[in-house]
Amino acid sequence: xxxxxxxxxxxxxxxxxxxxxxxxxxxxxxxxxxxxxxxxxxxxxxxxxxxxxxxxxxxxxxxxxxxxxxxxxxxxxxxxxxxxxxxxxxxxxxxxxxxxxxxxxxxxxxxxxxxxxxxxxxxxxxxxxxxxxxxxxxxxxxxxxxxxxxxxxxxxxxxxxxxxxxxxxxxxxxxxxxxxxxxxxxxxxxxxxxxxxxxxxxxxxxxxxxxxxxxxxxxxxxxxxxxxxxxxxxxxxxxxxxxxxxxxxxxxxxxxxxxxxxxxxxxxxxxxxxxxxxxxxxxxxxxxxxxxxxxxxxxxxxxxxxxxxxxxxxxxx
Amino acid sequence: xxxxxxxxxxxxxxxxxxxxxxxxxxxxxxxxxxxxxxxxxxxxxxxxxxxxxxxxxxxxxxxxxxxxxxxxxxxxxxxxxxxxxxxxxxxxxxxxxxxxxxxxxxxxxxxxxxxxxxxxxxxxxxxxxxxxxxxxxxxxxxxxxxxxxxxxxxxxxxxxxxxxxxxxxxxxxxxxxxxxxxxxxxxxxxxxxxxxxxxxxxxxxxxxxxxxxxxxxxxxxxxxxxxxxxxxxx
Numbered sequence: 297x298x299x300x301x302x303x304x305x306x307x308x309x310x311x312x313x314x315x316x317x318x319x320x321x322x323x324x325x326x327x328x329x330x331x332x333x334x335x336x337x338x339x340x341x342x343x344x345x346x347x348x349x350x351x352x353x354x355x356x357x358x359x360x361x362x363x364x365x366x367x368x369x370x371x372x373x374x375x376x377x378x379x380x381x382x383x384x385x386x387x388x389x390x391x392x393x394x395x396x397x398x399x400x401x402x403x404x405x406x407x408x409x410x411x412x413x414x415x416x417x418x419x420x421x422x423x424x425x426x427x428x429x430x431x432x433x434x435x436x437x438x439x440x441x442x443x444x445x446x447x448x449x450x451x452x453x454x455x456x457x458x459x460x461x462x463x464x465x466x467x468x469x470x471x472x473x474x475x476x477x478x479x480x481x482x483x484x485x486x487x488x489x490x491x492x493x494x495x496x497x498x499x500x501x502x503x504x505x506x507x508x509x510x511x512x513x514x515x516x517x518x519x520x521x522x523x524x525x526x527x528x529x530x531x532x533x534x535x536x537x538x539x540x541x542x543x544x545x546x547x548x549x550x551x552x553x554x555x556x557x558x559x560x561x562x563x564x565x566x567x568x569x570x571x572x573x574x575x576x577x578x579x580x581x582x583x584x585x586x587x588x589x590x591x592x593x594x595x596x597x598x599x600x601x602x603x604x605x606x607x608x609x610x611x612x613x
Numbered sequence: 614x615x616x617x618x619x620x621x622x623x624x625x626x627x628x629x630x631x632x633x634x635x636x637x638x639x640x641x642x643x644x645x646x647x648x649x650x651x652x653x654x655x656x657x658x659x660x661x662x663x664x665x666x667x668x669x670x671x672x673x674x675x676x677x678x679x680x681x682x683x684x685x686x687x688x689x690x691x692x693x694x695x696x697x698x699x700x701x702x703x704x705x706x707x708x709x710x711x712x713x714x715x716x717x718x719x720x721x722x723x724x725x726x727x728x729x730x731x732x733x734x735x736x737x738x739x740x741x742x743x744x745x746x747x748x749x750x751x752x753x754x755x756x757x758x759x760x761x762x763x764x765x766x767x768x769x770x771x772x773x774x775x776x777x778x779x780x781x782x783x784x785x786x787x788x789x790x791x792x793x794x795x796x797x798x799x800x801x802x803x804x805x806x807x808x809x810x811x812x813x814x815x816x817x818x819x820x821x822x823x824x825x826x827x828x829x830x831x832x833x834x835x836x837x838x839x840x841x842x843x844x845x846x847x
Contacts, residue, residue, distance in 0.1 A: 473711075473720065480701050480712050487699035489663065492687030492716040492764060 321456060325449040333448055337520070339561045340455045342541060344462045344513045346557040347550075349538035351466050352506040354547040355478040356499060358409075361535040362401065362417035365424050366394040366507040368530035370514025371443075372428065375524055378444035387454060387515045394511020395504045402503035406496060418535065425530035432526070440525025443518045454516045462509040466550055469502075478502060544586050546593020555594055614639045614799055615660070615691075615768060620669030620679070622652075622659050629655040630666070631823045637768070642790065642800040644810045644831070646844060647820035653803045654696060656820070657770050660801075661693040662686040673768070688716040692766030696773050696803075698757030702746035706737055709745050709756055713763025723763065730759045733789060751782035758789065768799045775806050787813050807844040811835050819844075 325333055345363055353360045373390035381389070405416050432439055469475045477498050480488040489495050518524055537560075545556015563582070567575035590597045615637040622630040629652050637643040645653050658664040660671060662683040671679040678686055687693075692713075701709050710730060714723035731738040734755045740748060745756060754774055761769055771790070775783040787809055794800055804810040811817060811831045818828040819840065827834060834840050841847040 473715070476704075476708060476712055477715065479704060479708075483701045483703055484699055486663070487695065487701065488712075489683045490661070490687075490693050490695055490699060491712050491760070492684040494682065494684045 318460070322453070325452050329448075333452055334520075335565060337448075337452055337455055337517070338565070339558055340459045341513050341517055342537060342561045343554055343557040344455075344459050344509050345534065346538040346541040346545070346553040347462050347466050348506040348509045350542050350547055350550075350553045351462075351469060352478075352499075352502050353539075354542060354553070355475065355482050356502070357482040358406070358499070359411075359414040359539070360417045360503070361414055361532075361539070362398070362420050362507075363510055363538050364421045364530055364532050364534040365401075365417075366398060366510040367514040367534045368421070368424060368428075368526075369394045369397055370511035370516075371518040371521075371524055371529040373511070374515040374518035375441045375443045375529075378446075378519060383444075383446050383450065383454065383516070383519065387458070387512050390515025391508045391512035394507045394514070398507030399500060399504040402500040403496075406499045406503065418532070421530050421532055421535055425526045428526040428530070440523060440528070442523055443521060445522070446516075446519040448520075451516055451520055455513065458509055458512045458516065463550070463554070465505065465509070469505075470550060474498070474502075540583060542593075544583065544593060546590070546595040546597075548592055549595055552593050552595040559594060614674060615801070616672045617656075617660065618670050618672075620659060620666040620671065622655055622664055622666045624655075629823050630659065632669070633820075633823070633825055634669075635818055635825065635828065637799060637801055638816075640794060640797055640799055641816060642794050642802060642814040644802045644804060644814035644817035645820055646804060646807050646810060646817055646840075650822075651820040652823040653820055654772055655823075657693060657772055657801070657803060661691060661770060684716070687764055688718070690765075690767035691770065692761045692764045692768070693770040694757050694761035694772060694774065696776065698753050700745045700748075700753055700756055700760075702744065704745060705742055706745055706748070706756055707741045709760050710737070710763050713760035714765075716764050719764045722765070726763055726765060730762050733762070733792065734759045751778050751785070754778060754782065754786065755789075758786075762793075762798075766798060768801060769793060770801045772803050773805060774802070775804060775809070783809065807840070811840075 324336070345367065349360065349363055352358065370390035373393055374386055377386050377389060401417070401420060405413060408416055429439070469478070477488065477493045480491065480493065481495055481498065485495055518529070521528065541557040541560045542553045543556070544560055545554065546552035564575075564579070567578055571578060586593070592599070617633065617635050619632050619634055620630055621628065621632060633656065645656065647653050655664060659666050659679075662678070662681055662685070666679055669679070670677055673689060673691060676689070678689065701712065704712070710727060711723060714720050714726060719726065736752055736755060737759050740752065745753070748756060758771070758774060761771070774790070775786045778786065783806065790800055790802065790813060802810065802814060811834055814831050816828075816830050817834055818825050819834070820826070827837065827839065829837070
């Protein structure tokens with residue numbers, strides 16, 4: 297094999313590279329200010345949402361559209377408790393509350409298969425949104441509320457920590473016995489039960505774990521928004537985006553959803569500023585092309601080109 | 614070892630098993646024969662906990678198991694190799710086998726078990742890293758049986774292991790079933806290949822429309838007029 301490739305594929309090289317990237321990212325707020333940080337923050341958030349979605353839906357094949365519900369629960373936790381407790385505690389509570397909601401919903405609905413589960417989880421977002429709205433209007437005579445201010449650097453570091461925790465969890469689940477169980481549920485749930493897997497428990501717990509990170513990222517990002525209301529907090533866009541980003545990146549490897557989220561968020565920002573009227577249209581076209589011509593996503597495409605490149609080099613020598 | 618007493622099983626309003634009883638003794642090969650729709654698979658699914666009987670009870674090693682969840686029944690030592698294998702096609706042969714050892718006591722000793730399974734099925738060792746969907750029909754069944762053994766069962770339930778296989782593999786499957794019994798594993802077998810089954814098994818029962826019509830040692834069944842006429846075409 298080619299020498300460049302053997303270095304890139306080397307395990308300690310990969311770990312070293314990861315460490316360098318991580319340190320570079322963590323020290324970034326010390327050098328840069330303003331828009332670049334905000335942009336990265338946005339990217340981190342979508343990577344967290346997408347990877348969390350993939351942890352559960354990617355392997356089991358249960359398409360969840362509940363991300364926005366967990367995200368919104370995190371946001372509201374921040375709005376309600378942000379001025380009373382330290383921000384790290386608020387983020388922790390946001391994660392736990394989201395996770396509890398996911399646990400309850402999962403226990404009730406994870407018997408539903410396929411499209412029924414997707415529709416129910418989508419309905420959940422609307423349900424929580426309208427309940428909150430009803431409560432605010434009728435019980436508190438207001439709409440929306442202010443969120444406490446937190447410095448950008450702190451938001452950045454908290455979000456980065458959530459990101460690292462999400463990636464580590466996804467990585468270890470993938471390599472564990474639990475990951476095998478999830479994969480087998482996705483392939484054939486009945487056979488998985490034959491193997492002695494408590495399929496309901498595995499599904500519900502994984503669903504709850506994936507909601508942890510979504511809730512946490514909602515709780516921290518809310519501090520950037522100053523003002524929130526149910527329509528902002530429970531925006532269904534946050535349910536659909538992770539799905540699209542995961543499909544765009546490819547779900548075969550952990551890197552897929554990460555790259556998908558980064559590329560998609562970047563594109564979204566660029567197109568949004570360059571072609572504000574047309575950008576949703578361009579977006580749609582990119583997505584259709586991606587689904588038609590990149591069945592394994594961006595990462596699948598890169599892999600294919602990579603392998604083809606080697607064949608050619610081997611043939612040349 | 615396994616005792617099924619007067620169970621009735623329904624699918625909605627349709628009754629599939631009627632007041633059905635049978636006993637499987639330790640270290641024997643017990644076969645269930647019957648035509649399509651007789652209730653064979655339903656009976657096996659009832660035993661392994663995937664279907665709950667409306668009445669009656671099932672005991673395994675003296676403990677009542679009906680009403681328990683399938684994963685607990687696996688843990689107690691019953692392994693069910695379903696019809697058609699139900700292999701995880703997008704996972705490798707090795708991963709499929711590891712899945713078989715999912716129950717907690719088998720998981721710790723899975724590497725040892727894996728070597729034993731590879732000894733019984735050398736072809737699986739050769740194919741270790743391949744995706745399961747690339748296996749031939751016969752290898753597929755070998756993998757399903759190997760996966761069933763990974764949980765270190767005391768009782769192995771095999772649902773039509775020779776279905777759709779080439780004659781060469783059918784011989785192989787029956788040879789392996791015999792060798793499992795020699796290792797002390799009790800076998801509960803469903804088969805449509807009636808002659809082969811009755812020659813291999815110790816005892817068998819004949820299931821028709823959810824009722825057991827005959828229950829005897831295989832030598833007697835091979836002589837029975839009913840079996841000869843209905844199942845052997847003699």
